Amino acid sequence: MEPVKRLFYILAGPGVLGISTFLLSDLLTLHGAQAIGILFWMILWWIARPVHIAVTGFVPVIANALLNIVPMGVITGQYFSDSIILIFGSGLLCAPWATIGLDRRVALKVLSVIGPSMRSQVTVWLLASILMSCLLPNVAVCALFTPMAVAMLTTAGYSDITKCQPAVPILLAIGWGVGIGGLGTPLGGAMNLAAISIFEEHVGHEFMYVDWLIRISPFFIIISLVTLACMLLIPMKVKTLNGTREYFTQRYRALGPMTRDEKICGSLFVIGLIGAFTRPLYVSIFPALTPAHLYLILGCLCFVITLANKMPMLSWEIAEKETMWGMMILFGGGLALGKLMNDSGASVGIAELVSGMSLDGGLLTIIIFVVFARAISESTNSTTSAAVTIPIVLGFTTKLGLNPVPYWFITILALNAEFMLPISVRAIPVAYGLDARKMLKGGAVMALVHIVMVTVFGYAFMQLWPTFSQLSCVFSK
Secondary structure, X not given: OOHHHHHHHHHHHHHHHHHHHHHHXXXXXXXXXXXXHHHHHHHHHHHHOOOOHHHHOOHHHHHHHHHOOOOHHHHHHHHHOHHHHHHHHHHHXXXXXXXXXXXXXXXXXXXXXXXXXXXXXXHHHHHHHHHHHOOOOHHHHHHHHHHHHHHHHHHOOOOOHHXXXXXXXXXHHHHHHHHHHOOOOHHHOHHHHHHHHHHXXXXXXXXXXHHHHHHHHHHHHHHHHHHHHXXXXXOOOOOEOOOHHHHHHHHHHHOXXXXXXXXXXXXXXXXXXXXXXXXXXXXXOOOOOOHHHHHHHHHHHHHHOEOOOOXXXXXXXXXXXXXXXXXXXXXHHHHHHHXXXXXXXHHHHHHHHHHOOOOOOOHHHHHHHHHHHHHHHHHOOHHHHHHHHHHHHHHHHHHHOOOHHHHHHHHHHHHOOOOOOOOHHHHHHHXXXXXXXXXXXXXXXXHHHHHHHHHHHHHHHHHHOHHHHOOOOEEEO
């Protein structure tokens, strides 16, 4: 970015805070207007990126230190909340995968089923990206699959990815698949943990992950199949990629039998996964052992367990290098923004303004929430969208005396996908040669399809499926 343009955006951040404070203080409150100004500041910097997106995550601390909107401890505590601990613990648990080779084994095994046809290619890359992103960070899956796809295309005779026609649907399948896959489980990304954290703070109860699976899985399956159907409709001039199945099969066979170290590493991950989703079974025995703390315990075990070469499974040097510190700061900043919005009264003020639009919680309300969440996700990322939209949705439902559960779930359905712009995770396929214009063109159609699907199914679930609007597995804090 040019220095003058960068300086403009840097100064524009505090500038929108000042404008918001001046224009909205009478409409809301002083602190509420300031919180809205901080929201606009962060969105501007997240979109324009005059500084790294992680640096933007510190804006709530900086602004609150100067303006004293809410007690500072409330803000700083968000940067080491249970959700941050869960991200850190799961990162420790997955960090040895690359060193041991478990990540490549899993990926190559999945990809070895690819047939030579382009339809098979798109199907497997999309579904593999979706399924792996249910359990691993989206960025990790995209960063693993994208270079493997490029290597496969090179083997098939395409040395220039920018001019490779088969690369477009394959790289789009990866970029879009990891976004959709995040919806599959609460562990699918920071956006889900942010949504859960804000919801728990609002209702005063621990959210059980099994409730997510019961209520989200039907739509997750439907949107995955619809996305696949849409991708298979993309015109493909190249019909086959000969030798691709053999490529992955040979690569997998070259790994040899699964080693002792891989089995231990994989077992720890499975234990954490089972423990997270069976929380209701042991909550009365270990009330403090939330998934966050379980993953931290298992992650710390990686420092203790000795590998076959007599070295620890994980060293602090590797953990320090592999931990996504920037993403954790971004996530903490999103939670801190949510606290500012709630505790300053901004969310309630916005809810009152929305209530004045004669919205009653019906179909029009759902359309507005869905479009708003999608717009934030597409222009920034899903984590930002969760931090911005969830407090507003919860504030609106509280204002009208509505049950917040179905609206919260529908908003999660809406924000969990990113299709159009080469930012966030989507920047990875573009960096490897995917034409950003083709991502935008195809992504605009997919975003529209996603909006319609979320609106239709979200409204239908709320009207026809009572379980969707209830939480049976909650534990009072």
